[in-house]
Amino acid sequence: MDKIWNIKTQGDANVIKHLSAALNVNMVIANLLAQRGITSYNEAKSFFRPRLSDLHDPFLMKDMDKAVARLEQAIENQEKVMIYGDYDVDGTTSVALMYQFLRSRIKDLDYYIPDRYSEGYGISPQSIDYASEQKISLVIVLDCGIKAVDKIKNAKDRGIDFIICDHHNPDDVIPDAVAVLDAKRPDCNYPFKELSGCGVGFKLLQAYTIKNDVPIVELYDLLDMVVVSIASDIVPVVGENRVLAYYGLRKLNSNPSLGLKTIIQIAGLVGQDISVSDIVFKIGPRLNASGRIEHGKKSVAIMVVTDEEEAMELGNEINSYNEIRKTLDRDITQEALDMIAHDPNQENRKATVLYNRDWHKGVVGIVASRLTEHHYRPTVILTESNGLATGSARSVKDFDLYEAIGSCSDLLESYGGHMYAAGLTMKIDNIPAFTRRFEEIVARQITEQQQTEMIEVDAKIQLSDITPKFYRILKQFSPFGPHNMTPVFVTENVLDAGTSRCVGRQLEHLKLDLVEPTLTSSVFQAIAFNQADHYEAISQGLPFDICYSIAENEFRGKTNIQLYVRDISAKLY
Known part of the structure; x- marks a missing residue:
């Protein structure tokens, strides 16, 4: 499938020139900073050297004072407290973060993850029944709950x-809870609106440590879980998220919690510089x-584990679930692709809607993502x-999936999500x-582009710039x-050095x-995944353009800069 290379608008020329001189960097680097809204030396310093002191005052968040007061009351009176979170990574890391911090402060502390299949997303009626049966007086909900108006009323009663x-x-009505912490509330003036669910939990604990003179290092020691939530929930890595992710990665790479250390080992990441990717x-x-195949509670269990043997046992169990998940993902994706290939009505459609009772x-969320990547159209x-x-x-870039699904709400029992993903x-x-109407809506609203x-391209550069x-x-x-x-770059008119090959x-x-023979004799190594169909033309010695990012590749103990080619120009043909 042909791709569009969209070269971003370059930053303000005066700003670029100023940054280049002030930071002693070339114009390409200065432009990358300007594109990110960085215009001064001090802003660049904060960007390159994030500080935990840059985090906002948590008490700027609406209801934070109420939340801290209620948490203090629960600790002082040693109430029965339950921590509740969604079954995805953001939810389970949120619960683990809160549980790790509170378990030394509250003797009777429990946590609850709803079953994906029998309870579904959000606060379930079963969980309220459980809390009532266990005589739990306070529930701290993370990564969900903002729309649970009726369920919160039931619990309060x-x-x-x-x-x-x-x-x-x-929604228009905020649940009548003791405190509702959500920066996206219209009546909340908190400066940063894009925290993960775990990030909001972190802010509650940050406020508690400030109010009660708890050494902040105790909280910072849990940042490895926060960065896992930020990366997995795909929230913007700017502002507070950038600070939390920066220090969370430091923690993850230097001294992760026992559970995450176990997962790092099982994932084959020991000795590597672990990144967001x-x-x-x-x-x-x-x-x-764990939540997809068995139960999300296992994911919390490994993140709060204190025994090495138990950690490895849980890690191996979770890894086995992941192997099952990968098999299901592969098989169902292929079944879905085959359904499209064998249905002549699918060829000219602007959207994909597929149903199989046995999937x-x-x-299904992973499969929807795979099909969207393959056919590049909104997919259900x-x-x-x-x-x-x-x-x-x-969804695909810039198409509001949530709004399109909302236009079919009279056909739905429930729905939720955002612009690019929904359930x-x-x-x-x-x-x-639903299939007919969703297709009509997408066909009417989606643009050809x-x-x-x-592919968003930051700048055109020469290989000699690298x-x-x-x-x-x-x-x-x-x-x-x-x-x-x-950053993604484009370099035009490169040539095969004569040693490129299919692998x-x-x-x-x-x-x-x-090589760029007119500029440098240096040879630059690159890898282009799933693009072997270009080999014949490239090997003929014709110039071509590449779109790529830059990374390091380690081979036999030696680390080299390598280009990761996202696309190769069609002008070869």
Whole structure:
């Protein structure tokens, strides 16, 4: 599939010139900073050297004083307290963070993760029944709860107080809990709106430590869980998230908690400099697999474990769930692709809606993502659960999936999510009607540009610009993530040095050796995954353009700069 290379608008020329001189960096680096809204030496210093002292006062968040007062009361009176969170990585890390901090302060402390299949997302009626039966007087909810108006009322009527720590958009009515911490509340003036659910829990504990003169190092020791939540929940890595991720990665790389250390070992990351990408692709999926295949409580258990033998036992169990998840993911994705390939009506559609009652509910979100990447159109994958069709939806760049699904709300039992990802449930009989209307809405609203994958390119450069100093500074732009993505470059008219070749089990990848003969005699190593179809033209010695990011590759103890080619120009043909 052809891709669009969108070269970003360059930063203000005067700002770039000023930054280049003030920081002693070349114009390319200065432009990357300007594109990120950095205009002065001090802003650049804060960007390259985040400080924990840059974190906002947690008491700026609406209801924070109420939340801290209620938590203090529970600790003072040694009440029975339950920590509740969603079954995904953000939810389980949130629960683990809160439990780790409070277990030395509250004797009767419990945690609860709802079952993905029997209870579903959010605060479940079963959990309120459980809290009532156990005579729990305070529930701290993390990563959900902002829309649970009726359930919070029910709990309040039964004498159970709730503190809600959420980061999702609220409805018009805020639940009547003791405190509702959510920076996205319209009446909340907190300066940073994009915290993860675990990040909101961290702010509650930060406020508690300030109010009670607790050494802040005790809280900072839990930042490895916060960075796992930030990376896995794909929140913007700017502002407070950047600070928390920066120090969380330090903790994860130097002295992670026993449970995360075990997962790092099982994931084969020991001895490596763990990045946000490693969390997204290796740590997060293992923590997620527990809730997808068995129960999310296992993910909390490994993150709060104190015994090494138990940690390894839990780690191996979670890893086995991940292997099952990968098999299901692969098989169901192929089944879904085959359904599309064998249905002539799919060819000209602007959206994909597929249903199979036998697909595993725990992986339909992953499958939706895979199909969106493959066909690049809004995708809904549905299966059967508890007599209803339930599933996940994923979108393409700049198309508001949540709004499109909302336009079909009369056909749905429930839905939730945001612009790019959503979950939904409907009666099975409504699937044909939903499919027709969703297709009509997408066809009417989606633009031609939104139907083609776009690669955002930061700048055009020469290969000769890629020096050791350039890459050393580039690495300091990390941690990368939404709103601070790994820089992507374009270099035009490169040539094969004559030693490029196809690699991989099925020779599906390209190992490239590239030169710019008019500028430098240096050979630059590159890898282009799943692009072996370009080999014949490249090997003929014709010039071509590449779109790529830059990273390090370690081979036989030697580390080299390597280009990761995202796309190769079609002008070869």
